[in-house]
Amino acid sequence: MSQPPLCRIENLSVTYAGxxxxxxxxxxxxxxxxxxxAIIGESGSGKSTLARRLAGLLPANAATSGTVVWNAGAxxxxxxxxxxxxxxxxxxFQDPGASxxxxxxxxxxxxxxxxxxxxxxxxxxxxxxxxxxxQVQLPHPSALLKAYSxxxxxxxxxxxAIACAISARPNILIADEATSALDTITQAAxxxxxxxxxxxxxxxxxxxxHDIALASSLADDIVVLKSGQLVEAGKATxxxxxxxxxxxxxxxxxxLDLSTPRLIESVP
Numbered sequence: 429m430s431q432p433p434l435c436r437i438e439n440l441s442v443t444y445a446g447x448x449x450x451x452x453x454x455x456x457x458x459x460x461x462x463x464x465x466a467i468i469g470e471s472g473s474g475k476s477t478l479a480r481r482l483a484g485l486l487p488a489n490a491a492t493s494g495t496v497v498w499n500a501g502a503x504x505x506x507x508x509x510x511x512x513x514x515x516x517x518x519x520x521f522q523d524p525g526a527s528x529x530x531x532x533x534x535x536x537x538x539x540x541x542x543x544x545x546x547x548x549x550x551x552x553x554x555x556x557x558x559x560x561x562x563q564v565q566l567p568h569p570s571a572l573l574k575a576y577s578x579x580x581x582x583x584x585x586x587x588x589a590i591a592c593a594i595s596a597r598p599n600i601l602i603a604d605e606a607t608s609a610l611d612t613i614t615q616a617a618x619x620x621x622x623x624x625x626x627x628x629x630x631x632x633x634x635x636x637x638h639d640i641a642l643a644s645s646l647a648d649d650i651v652v653l654k655s656g657q658l659v660e661a662g663k664a665t666x667x668x669x670x671x672x673x674x675x676x677x678x679x680x681x682x683x684l685d686l687s688t689p690r691l692i693e694s695v696p
Contacts, residue, residue, distance in 0.1 A: 433458035440494035466647035518593030522605040524585035535573030541595030560591040583614035
């Protein structure tokens, strides 16, 4: 018997104050356990809004309706009590330079989640942080505990941001355009890292991207958004090999070779 979904999103709408149209318009979908879900679409399609709604990170000017129901173990909860961002959900943003604090050491930043959510002492948390820096494949992790973010490259900073996001051993990892600011080689390395981390740990990955080629290399399932509406959803192999919606077909057609990612600026 298959496991129940980790969460169900039912008729979810989000509208920002002053906007002429909703950022999300009556979205319904399920998030499966222990799988990788790619949410794809061009800029303005509502991808990041959906991710931030799941993580409880929407700004105060966002009005929401609809329901998100979480199956936390055997207990069903609304998102008034679950999940807790940082504890149950780790979030990796597009720009690691903006998400990391320049005045704190890397060790302090990675250890913070373990102190706050796992109840570790600072000594235990710093040891945990050292292990995480090694897990995200950074060289000399012990020395990096005392380093600062400006001393690292963009790809290295993103690895630290991933370590921060998984510090409290979350059930869900959301990567919001986490590779789009990186060069192609580093992008592929970070994508491979994310894939390995979630499959080794059993986390659920939600991967936000405008790039269907990256989605094809990482996702078990794909959701396609256009102008705030869900136009297609299903197993990645089915969506990519037999797309049902014209918009999905146009996204795939924008890539002459899905093994070679190419930026999608806009499609009809």
